[in-house]
Amino acid sequence: MPPVPHPKDLSRRERQIMDILFSLESATVNDIQSRLPDPPSHTAVRTFLKILQQKGHINRTKSGREFVYKPKHRKSAAGLDALRNVLSTFYSGSLEDALSAHLTDKQTKLTDTELKNLNKLIRAARNKDN
Template sequence: MKRFEEGQLSRRERQVMDILFRKGKCTSEQVMEELPDPPSYSAVRALLATLEQKGLATHSKSSRKYVYEATVPEKRAKRSALKQLMATFFDGSPEKLVAALLDPKDQKLSEDEITGIRKLIDERTDS
């Protein structure tokens, strides 16, 4: 799981993990159907086997098929991805990340979104 927390997954591995988080449990065929520009069936099976070796996924057998699921909680995965994003693009600074989100040249946030963000910040600073 250390590789996951350090952001050391390939693009395809991240895509597969996203599918596992969204669907919960799925077969390799279902993963393949969800992937953009899917590789071959054997490549999908190899990706799933790699994720199992890294401790990020596991499988059980249902009839003659393997059913895969993530072993890492989605919340932990999101936190890890956010840390990697901040480290890569925002010098590890949450302030720079939020500033980029609020930049009107890049982002057109609705009043509801801005209100929601303010509410979240207020909740965090009040406690």
């Protein structure tokens, strides 16, 4: 599978469209337009979709008289690539520094379940290295 295109290459509207496609898994122009805030014209949505296709983010297939658009990569792969980009840009590639910044922020409130799940992930990461 080709590398995931960088989300930093997306405009605000392109990110909104990708969010819609990730949540719906596939959509027509009308599906997308109806979910966009302050929706642009039908033609503008088609133009954004063409740009996203040229950038390598989406595919389209013909279904009857309409095209159906789908993300080219799984949401998890795109998210992991975006996380790597954030780590590289803001934390010199350090996951520890990023987590530390997040966990020490006064606005961050983790539930007991989230803390237990984080502990499980840390234990699993330790075991993976052994």
